[in-house]
Amino acid sequence: MTTQERQIPGMFTGLFAMTRRDLLLAWKRPGDVLNPLFFFAMVCTLFPLAVGPSAEQLEFSGPGVLWVAALLSTLLSLNSLFLSDFEDGSLDQLLVSPQPLPVLVLGKTLAHWLTSGVPLVIVSPLLAITYRMPPSVIGVMMLTLLLGTISLSLLGSIGAALTVGLHRGTALLSLLILPLAMPIMILGANAVSLAASNDVYTTGIWALGAYAIASLSLAPYATAAALRISNE
Amino acid sequence: MWTWFHKLASPPHFYRTAAILSPWLAMPGLALIAWGAWQGLFVVPMDYQQGDAFRIIYVHVPSAYLSLMAYMIMATSGAIGLIWRMKLAHAVAASAAPIGAAFTFLALATGSIWGRPMWGTWWEWGDPRMMSELILLFLYFGYMALRSAIDDTAKADKASAVLALVGIVNVVIVHFSVEWWSSLHQGQTVFKKGTMDAEMKTALLIMILGFTLLFGAMLLRRIRTEVLYRERRTRWVREMILSPEGGS
Amino acid sequence: MTHKLSADNLTLIRGERCLFQGLSFALESGGLLLLEGRNGCGKTSLMRAIAGMLSLETGQVFWDETPVEKQRQEFHGALVWLAHRTGLKGDLTLVENLGFERSLRAQSSVDTESVYERLGISRLKKLILRSLSAGQQRRVALARMLLADVPLWFMDEPFTNLDREGRALVIELVEEHLAKGGMCVMAAHQDVELKAPVRRVKIQ
Numbered sequence: 001m002t003t004q005e006r007q008i009p010g011m012f013t014g015l016f017a018m019t020r021r022d023l024l025l026a027w028k029r030p031g032d033v034l035n036p037l038f039f040f041a042m043v044c045t046l047f048p049l050a051v052g053p054s055a056e057q058l059e060f061s062g063p064g065v066l067w068v069a070a071l072l073s074t075l076l077s078l079n080s081l082f083l084s085d086f087e088d089g090s091l092d093q094l095l096v097s098p099q100p101l102p103v104l105v106l107g108k109t110l111a112h113w114l115t116s117g118v119p120l121v122i123v124s125p126l127l128a129i130t131y132r133m134p135p136s137v138i139g140v141m142m143l144t145l146l147l148g149t150i151s152l153s154l155l156g157s158i159g160a161a162l163t164v165g166l167h168r169g170t171a172l173l174s175l176l177i178l179p180l181a182m183p184i185m186i187l188g189a190n191a192v193s194l195a196a197s198n199d200v201y202t203t204g205i206w207a208l209g210a211y212a213i214a215s216l217s218l219a220p221y222a223t224a225a226a227l228r229i230s231n232e
Numbered sequence: 233m234w235t236w237f238h239k240l241a242s243p244p245h246f247y248r249t250a251a252i253l254s255p256w257l258a259m260p261g262l263a264l265i266a267w268g269a270w271q272g273l274f275v276v277p278m279d280y281q282q283g284d285a286f287r288i289i290y291v292h293v294p295s296a297y298l299s300l301m302a303y304m305i306m307a308t309s310g311a312i313g314l315i316w317r318m319k320l321a322h323a324v325a326a327s328a329a330p331i332g333a334a335f336t337f338l339a340l341a342t343g344s345i346w347g348r349p350m351w352g353t354w355w356e357w358g359d360p361r362m363m364s365e366l367i368l369l370f371l372y373f374g375y376m377a378l379r380s381a382i383d384d385t386a387k388a389d390k391a392s393a394v395l396a397l398v399g400i401v402n403v404v405i406v407h408f409s410v411e412w413w414s415s416l417h418q419g420q421t422v423f424k425k426g427t428m429d430a431e432m433k434t435a436l437l438i439m440i441l442g443f444t445l446l447f448g449a450m451l452l453r454r455i456r457t458e459v460l461y462r463e464r465r466t467r468w469v470r471e472m473i474l475s476p477e478g479g480s
Numbered sequence: 481m482t483h484k485l486s487a488d489n490l491t492l493i494r495g496e497r498c499l500f501q502g503l504s505f506a507l508e509s510g511g512l513l514l515l516e517g518r519n520g521c522g523k524t525s526l527m528r529a530i531a532g533m534l535s536l537e538t539g540q541v542f543w544d545e546t547p548v549e550k551q552r553q554e555f556h557g558a559l560v561w562l563a564h565r566t567g568l569k570g571d572l573t574l575v576e577n578l579g580f581e582r583s584l585r586a587q588s589s590v591d592t593e594s595v596y597e598r599l600g601i602s603r604l605k606k607l608i609l610r611s612l613s614a615g616q617q618r619r620v621a622l623a624r625m626l627l628a629d630v631p632l633w634f635m636d637e638p639f640t641n642l643d644r645e646g647r648a649l650v651i652e653l654v655e656e657h658l659a660k661g662g663m664c665v666m667a668a669h670q671d672v673e674l675k676a677p678v679r680r681v682k683i684q
Contacts, residue, residue: 006588008586009583009586013583017584020580021569021580024576028571028572088566088567089563089564089567091567092533092561092563092565093567096531096532096533096560098553098556098557099553104584162378162391163378172381175370175373176374176378176395179367179371179374180371180402183405183406183409186413190412190413193416218401222394222398226394229387229390229391230387230391232384232535383495385495386495465496
């Protein structure tokens, strides 16, 4: 044992170590990243099959469908955010870690966003094209998805933390998160619709940005509190 | 002041106080509702635009107001329970949820009945207030589902308090985003604000007051049951039940 | 530097059951606190409560005479947690697992290779944890504990999944740790024989 005071590494070291570990885990299990993406593509495919392939209708409903699909696919991946940590005891280790829990939680959520939100943004143009979305609108859509999925991951982490370790957690998680996520979807999908009809869409973008910043600063605390409660 | 507060927060004391208080809220509440209803249904003249259909506001507006108020009570007492670890506060939050959900449902149902003659449809997706109210109902469902999914009461109390607090931030955002959204889609509000004559207003205020008192009485009754259930292993409950009066 | 872990009037209620009431203790550098009792009597809960993972009904835990909730980070920086569930990731290799744990903690002067050598896990460094036996995973968890290089060890049933040799090793490690001025809180359902002074807490 050393006698002098030893410094605990700073917040950013903890944050990035956590993100790095979760990215490494995702890398070793690519299915966890790919399945929600396939789900996203699948939901986008279902819609034309259900309502008919008329070009006009697809153009009109494209932004909404893509956003609903993105929301549902994010929800799908959120379920496992804390589950394996809870099951193998890693959560206990994080709770007694010298790093502040909100920082570690933020690190995990960042990894979740990088493995769920960002891939969604990347594949979304492919699906948007099938909905006959013009390139300029696709850009707006990618921007709204990029901003919106940050908030979705953060908000979703609260729900995931509240339901971790519960039986029937998946259904409950959707019930908790969907009402909270509705504003994000409203803002995102409508900004894209406005862009598609050559209207002013910036209000939606700014609001999504503000939402992302607000959830970045508040959600990790709520998630940390919820994790402490769930793991009692 | 603080001793009074601590005394009230002790379950047996609260249990007895609530029993005394509850009828004193319920009876004036019912009286006010009866009078307000009579005023609203028979005395206030017919609206020149809406005919008699508008009279449903005497139920609709108080319910909508109480649906939000119950949520506020639920979230605030949840926060008090989390911060000061006061057990009674959690019992209050647990009791407020189903009443709030019921009033939310009532507000939605009356709004929909009112919408039928007004908009020609039972449900108008474009109305921001209907949408906010619907999302509020979902929030209540989520809250109650989370509570019932966790077996340990102490844990359920804390987890649902966190959820209610997150939800309260969201209620505001939901409201504004839905308002923005509906302004894109139709641009006019269905219910016009402003002109309401004095007679109509008094009747409505009386109804709101009556509903609130009744809500208070219902809440107290529920909290009593909740406290009794939560304290079922304690000595005071056993003594009260075994006492000759049987604990009424 | 000597440390002190103490608790005053701890009461814990889980669901309907009161696990312990009015429990107090003090533990100083070089001492071991042994929590004894049947399975499911609340040993683990008591340990979790001391480490700050469970909220207590009454009472406070002190680290160096300061309540732990006032210095959670310092307290957590001074402890390491070893439990039945190892908290290691099955999909990551030994080195990746311990590397992550290390990056959250203060720099230590402990030599990694010699720790691996001592625990007999140096051959396993490149293997993913899932492919190791339960006993080997246990040894990896012990390695994490040694590498953390902190004064306070929490050990919940440290002898499970270990063979006779492994058990002897755990006792040896604990004795060494205590001799160096460390301290240990241990929950075990069997008796532990140590050369160091043992303070026992029996939970009914």
